Amino acid sequence: GADVYKFHYAGLKDKDGITEQMIAGYKIDTNFLSHIKIKDVALQILGYGNHPIALGSNEGNEFELVVRDLDKPLDEDNMQVPNYFDDQRFGGTVRAVTHCVGEALFKGAYEAAVKTFLFNAAPRESKTSTQFRQQVEQQWPELKDLRVPKNLGEERRIIESLQILPHDYKKALASIQRRILTLCVRAYQSFLFNQKLAKAIEQQGNYQFIPHVLGQLPVPLQKVSEQEFPLPGFIVSSFPEITTK
Numbered sequence: 001g002a003d004v005y006k007f008h009y010a011g012l013k014d015k016d017g018i019t020e021q022m023i024a025g026y027k028i029d030t031n032f033l034s035h036i037k038i039k040d041v042a043l044q045i046l047g048y049g050n051h052p053i054a055l056g057s058n059e060g061n062e063f064e065l066v067v068r069d070l071d072k073p074l075d076e077d078n079m080q081v082p083n084y085f086d087d088q089r090f091g092g093t094v095r096a097v098t099h100c101v102g103e104a105l106f107k108g109a110y111e112a113a114v115k116t117f118l119f120n121a122a123p124r125e126s127k128t129s130t131q132f133r134q135q136v137e138q139q140w141p142e143l144k145d146l147r148v149p150k151n152l153g154e155e156r157r158i159i160e161s162l163q164i165l166p167h168d169y170k171k172a173l174a175s176i177q178r179r180i181l182t183l184c185v186r187a188y189q190s191f192l193f194n195q196k197l198a199k200a201i202e203q204q205g206n207y208q209f210i211p212h213v214l215g216q217l218p219v220p221l222q223k224v225s226e227q228e229f230p231l232p233g234f235i236v237s238s239f240p241e242i243t244t245k
Helices: 030-034 098-107 110-118 127-139 153-164 169-174 178-204
Strands: 007-009 023-025 207-212 215-220
Touching: 098 110, 098 178, 110 127, 110 153, 110 169, 153 169, 178 207, 178 215
Parallel strands: none
Antiparallel strands: 007 023, 207 215
């Protein structure tokens, strides 16, 4: 049969951007690699090692930001940028619901978390994903004969769990990859941070709103005093492994 290659990486990269990322592959034919052609992707062999790259392997990230369409040049007085969490933290611009799932998890509202994960098709979702979400909502709680689109892996895990154990919403959530559940709780954490930062900026008076996937966020029009806000931590007693410090 065909050889199976196992690839490992240290973390997900931003959807929008030109990025470089180190990946590791197990026992890969370098000649095979040199002939791979992927749109907008260039591969370079850096070396060999005895251990795969894994989550947490990165010591840090480095970014170069491009700012376009400025009304006037940046200087010391207008270069201050509030450190908001942007669209990607909340699920991106297609379907920003991760913070809602995280809030429901934190509050122990498991059925609400499942429904948020499955229902409510977003305008920018694909036709197949939209039809699936509409069908789930219409049939709920009857989930037999549901066809889950291939790209909705976590939704498939939830549906399969509920088909075996109807109404056990906690079990259904536990079937989701732990990494995804953790992202949801951290998204709620980030949502609360954004709210606190926005309120502080509004209190200083001179600001304008910018569009955000969850609505609008205020940005100061003049330099304001630096402030630090701690991220709120959560103890998720029913899912201790996704407790967020």
